[in-house]
Amino acid sequence: MFSFFKKSGPNQASINGVPIMVNPKETLLQAALREGIDFPNSCRVGGCAACKCKLVDGKVKELTQTAYILSDEDLDAGMILACQSVPQTNVTIEVDMAAQQARRTVSGRVVACTALTHDIVSLRIQLDDSLPYKAGQYAQLSVDSLPGVDRSYSFATASQPNSQVSFLVRKVPNGVFSSHVHKHDLVGQRASVKGPMGDFWLRPSDAPLLMVAGGSGLAPVLAILEDALAQGVKRPVTILFGARQQADLYAQDTLEALRTQWPAAFRFVPVLSAEPDGSSWAGALGNVDSALAEHLPYGAHAYLCGPPVMVDAVSAVLRDRGIAKEQIRADRFTTLHDSTGAQ
Structure with a gap:
């Protein structure tokens, strides 16, 4: 009896010119590691972008939505996540091995x-x-x-x-x-x-800085500002920090020390989304993206870090208000729970 269905066989992937075979349903990362290629990787579930690479030729099936992890700049450049990409045809891949070697x-x-x-x-x-x-x-x-x-x-x-x-x-x-x-x-x-x-770090410029963080996303903001102060950066800074309640605010002493030493304007604006009615809070309320209209510096370069929902909402508002996507850099704090539903 003849079969009308063709079984899918392996596809070939060229990774920086090195050919390997990728089995059906196997991701590019799985195949590369199986073949002994020291491919950059970390979480392996699409949550960190360590395995980011460029799809030069061919087609892949993406197992998860990568727009939460990859920037618009990455997507425009044809970047994919190797851990979430199953080749549908022969593919050609370029990956920066220098970052892996530096780790x-x-x-x-x-x-x-x-x-x-x-x-x-x-x-x-x-x-x-x-x-x-x-x-x-x-x-x-x-x-x-x-x-x-x-x-x-x-x-x-x-x-x-x-x-x-x-x-x-x-x-x-x-x-x-x-x-x-x-x-x-x-x-x-x-x-x-x-x-x-990761590639979330401060780029040289004289433009005002807008830093937007949520939850533990304040970590890289503190690191960037500490380093910028030591390097003599004199750009005006506005920090919007999204939290639920006053009890969720932290690092206030560190931020105040940065403010007193910063050689230009320095504003820290906490925005609470779930502060109880009748509390003593007199500051901004709502989601952090709702505070952008009042606190967005003209011509700012934006650095966003926190939950993907927050980052995407803020990015959309910034683009609507004329901030070029090239001037919006983001670090989405995606957990394994976000990516797979469990840890």
Whole structure:
């Protein structure tokens, strides 16, 4: 009996000129790693963009929506996520291996674990060796008491000469790693930090800065501003920080210290979305994107970091108000819970 259905066979992928075979239903990342290619990767579930690469030729099926992770600039350039792309034809891929080669895994010891709010903990680690990074980048973090589990977190300070690094860990519903950090006193435990990763850092310009953050998305903002102050940057800064209630505000002392030292205008505007009626709060209310009309500096370059819904809403408002997409940079804090529905 003849079959009218053609079984799909493997496709060929050329990765920086190196040909490999990709089996049916196999992602580009799975095939590359199987073939021994040191392909950049981190979370492997479409949540971090570490495996970002350019689709030069051919077609792929994307397993998840990548617009939440990739910027408009990336999408226009034909970028895809290798961990979420299954070839439908032979494909040609270009990937920047330099970033992967620059990454290191450095061990250290947790020296401080401080609760900042009910769901955000500051974790400070003394590394055994230096780990150079750009303020705004992130790393893969793991602790010895939770073997085999690591997660991506942005550096919360600029690179320090004493090789200490800090991260803000927000408790994610059912999150294995974040729940472990919040439940246990990790001071004295060994930890590993792999990085740096990401391309969220301050670009040279004289334009006013608009920084918009939500939740633990304040981490890379603090790092960028600390580094910019040290580098003598004199650009006016407006920071919009979205939180639910007054109890969710943190790092106020750090922000005030930055404001007093900053050599230009410096505004910090917290916006609360769920403050109880009748409270003492006299500041802005609503979602953080609703505050843009009043606080958007003319000609600003925007840096957004936080939940994808917030980042996308703010991006849409900025574009509607004439901010070119090339001047909007974003770091979407997507968790495994966001990407897969579970951790």
